[in-house]
Amino acid sequence: MSATTTTTYDPNTRRVPPLGGFNLTLLGIELRRMLRNRRTVVFTLIMPIALALIFTNQKGAEDSAGSGNVAAYILISIALYAAALTACANGAMVALERATGWSRQLRLTPLSPVAYILVKATMALIMGGVAIAVVNVVGAIEGKAVMPTHVWILSALLGLVCTVTFAALGVFVGYIVPGENAMQILGPGLAALSFLGGVFIPLSTYNDVVRNIAYWTPMYGVAQISRAPLTHDLPWFAIVNAVAWFAIFVAGAAWRMSKDTARV
Amino acid sequence: MSQNVSSVPAIRLDGVTKDFGSVHAVKGIDLRIHPGEVVAFLGPNGAGKTTTIDMILGLSHPTAGSAEVLGLKPRQAVARGLVSAVMQTGGLLKDLTVRETVAYTASLFADTRPVDDVLESAGITHIADRRVGKCSGGEQQRLRFAMALLPDPALLLLDEPTTGMDVEGRRTFWSTIRKDSEKGRTVLFATHYLEEADQYADRIVLIANGTIVADGSGSEIKALASGRTVRATVEDDPRRIADELRTLPGVDEVELRGDSVRVHAKDSDAVARYLLNQTTARDLEIEAKGIEEAFLSLTGDSEHPHEHEEMSR
Numbered sequence A: 001m002s003a004t005t006t007t008t009y010d011p012n013t014r015r016v017p018p019l020g021g022f023n024l025t026l027l028g029i030e031l032r033r034m035l036r037n038r039r040t041v042v043f044t045l046i047m048p049i050a051l052a053l054i055f056t057n058q059k060g061a062e063d064s065a066g067s068g069n070v071a072a073y074i075l076i077s078i079a080l081y082a083a084a085l086t087a088c089a090n091g092a093m094v095a096l097e098r099a100t101g102w103s104r105q106l107r108l109t110p111l112s113p114v115a116y117i118l119v120k121a122t123m124a125l126i127m128g129g130v131a132i133a134v135v136n137v138v139g140a141i142e143g144k145a146v147m148p149t150h151v152w153i154l155s156a157l158l159g160l161v162c163t164v165t166f167a168a169l170g171v172f173v174g175y176i177v178p179g180e181n182a183m184q185i186l187g188p189g190l191a192a193l194s195f196l197g198g199v200f201i202p203l204s205t206y207n208d209v210v211r212n213i214a215y216w217t218p219m220y221g222v223a224q225i226s227r228a229p230l231t232h233d234l235p236w237f238a239i240v241n242a243v244a245w246f247a248i249f250v251a252g253a254a255w256r257m258s259k260d261t262a263r264v
Numbered sequence B: 001m002s003q004n005v006s007s008v009p010a011i012r013l014d015g016v017t018k019d020f021g022s023v024h025a026v027k028g029i030d031l032r033i034h035p036g037e038v039v040a041f042l043g044p045n046g047a048g049k050t051t052t053i054d055m056i057l058g059l060s061h062p063t064a065g066s067a068e069v070l071g072l073k074p075r076q077a078v079a080r081g082l083v084s085a086v087m088q089t090g091g092l093l094k095d096l097t098v099r100e101t102v103a104y105t106a107s108l109f110a111d112t113r114p115v116d117d118v119l120e121s122a123g124i125t126h127i128a129d130r131r132v133g134k135c136s137g138g139e140q141q142r143l144r145f146a147m148a149l150l151p152d153p154a155l156l157l158l159d160e161p162t163t164g165m166d167v168e169g170r171r172t173f174w175s176t177i178r179k180d181s182e183k184g185r186t187v188l189f190a191t192h193y194l195e196e197a198d199q200y201a202d203r204i205v206l207i208a209n210g211t212i213v214a215d216g217s218g219s220e221i222k223a224l225a226s227g228r229t230v231r232a233t234v235e236d237d238p239r240r241i242a243d244e245l246r247t248l249p250g251v252d253e254v255e256l257r258g259d260s261v262r263v264h265a266k267d268s269d270a271v272a273r274y275l276l277n278q279t280t281a282r283d284l285e286i287e288a289k290g291i292e293e294a295f296l297s298l299t300g301d302s303e304h305p306h307e308h309e310e311m312s313r
Helices: A024-036 A038-056 A070-099 A102-106 A113-142 A149-176 A179-196 A208-214 A218-231 A236-261 B049-056 B074-079 B098-106 B115-121 B137-149 B167-182 B194-200 B218-225 B238-247 B268-278 B290-299 B305-312
Strands: B011-020 B023-033 B038-042 B064-069 B083-086 B155-159 B186-191 B203-208 B211-216 B228-233 B251-257 B260-265 B282-287
Touching: A024 A038, A024 A113, A024 B098, A038 A070, A038 A113, A070 A102, A070 A113, A070 A149, A070 A179, A070 A218, A070 A236, A113 A149, A149 A179, A149 A218, A149 A236, A179 A208, A179 A218, A218 A236, B011 B049, B023 B049, B023 B211, B038 B049, B038 B167, B038 B194, B049 B064, B049 B155, B049 B186, B064 B074, B074 B083, B083 B137, B098 B115, B098 B137, B115 B137, B137 B167, B155 B167, B167 B186, B167 B194, B186 B194, B194 B218, B203 B218, B211 B218, B228 B268, B238 B251, B238 B260, B238 B268, B260 B268, B268 B282
Parallel strands: B038 B186, B038 B203, B083 B155, B155 B186
Antiparallel strands: B011 B023, B011 B064, B203 B211, B228 B260, B228 B282, B251 B260
């Protein structure tokens, strides 16, 4: 019996979608939506390329660093920063979609809240991955950065894993700061944290006081981790730092979201 | 139509209440809506219509009582695409096109109608590639309607569905709805227009201050609303007075309990005049039913034109 000629509706013939509604069509449309957004393209693709080209052309970029050179060190750092920023922007969109009532619209469909978050997290990872890939491809073509291939790959993957922390930060801040203002805080904020956390400038150039503060900031741990394949230098407190900030941001995001759900 | 399917109500609410802090938005609603019915949920703004619809959709949980849709919990019914809704507050993504929005929603259901069919029946094929942000309010409303039709729902909930539509759009909208209900789809729509309810619903459920004050066909509801109840104490020959009251024009019902008489009439003034002038009745009271209050804000009453104007603003 086809649905259009039926005279009654039998609930027993109806199915629940698998995976709470998570599917590839959804990801495809979300991805297209992202790439149409000029702001996203600038933050994800153009700005990181510019930063990578500027920083790797500094004096001393060819000096050796770990199993490669300083340009490689810079490239990994810029890729991490670009991915973190992109993930943040993706996270902040969750709150924006809530504020505009789109999440409420989605509640009229079988999409489960967990699947929704999974879609957003996947999008943050994909876009973060694109940012990392773009920076690395440009770096490879430019030819200044020197490091073994496995270091290249490993650093990129570690950077990608670390971006999840910043997707959670984006969700958290997105809920606290309403609307599109979230990125106006997250953009400069993340740049400041990156300077402080030794992403753009090595911590060894800071004085003791600043350096001791830097160890506690969110960018420090992830930067150390993603550069570890190159530098072979990974202090235990860098790992503690990364895990702790991940836990803090996820808890914060979950807390704000659960408060908000009470109202939907 | 198989027996066990048709015997399950499309909507079943049992003693449903909803409090928001100290505010009692819904104060105990019992309601059964049968498959294939087109029912208007009529009431003034703030009567509890949206709150009740939210509970039928599982968007919020009753403070007390239970809500069931086609014998299932509301969220289970939504997950199976059996219930869908066009809500006042549902947002859209401005940066998606109309077609992308429908395709996005379609991908979430296990079984759906083809995207192009739905665009066609909602009358938005010609704007399928337009960004949602560039669509008018009426076009966006038709898009929401298209999204609601995707799963071929057994129950469709509409919250003030024709807001923002012009007269022509409204007519097309309702003819589509009526056509679908002939196939067995149940429709519950909230409105604060008596005319819309009367014209398009088989049954009107009148809600005011969080309770159902009347439930019946359009003409039954309108008849109810036009009367008031007069109460008085009549000590001298109450039976004769009751009989005479029955002969007065516009009197629907006369009830006598001891020396207390209760009269429901369209023209309460005539009843009062008779009682006071021609009998020794005392302690006379005229009371409007709860329904009256609800109707005042729905239809306007010639005695309170200013009040109505304020409400419609």
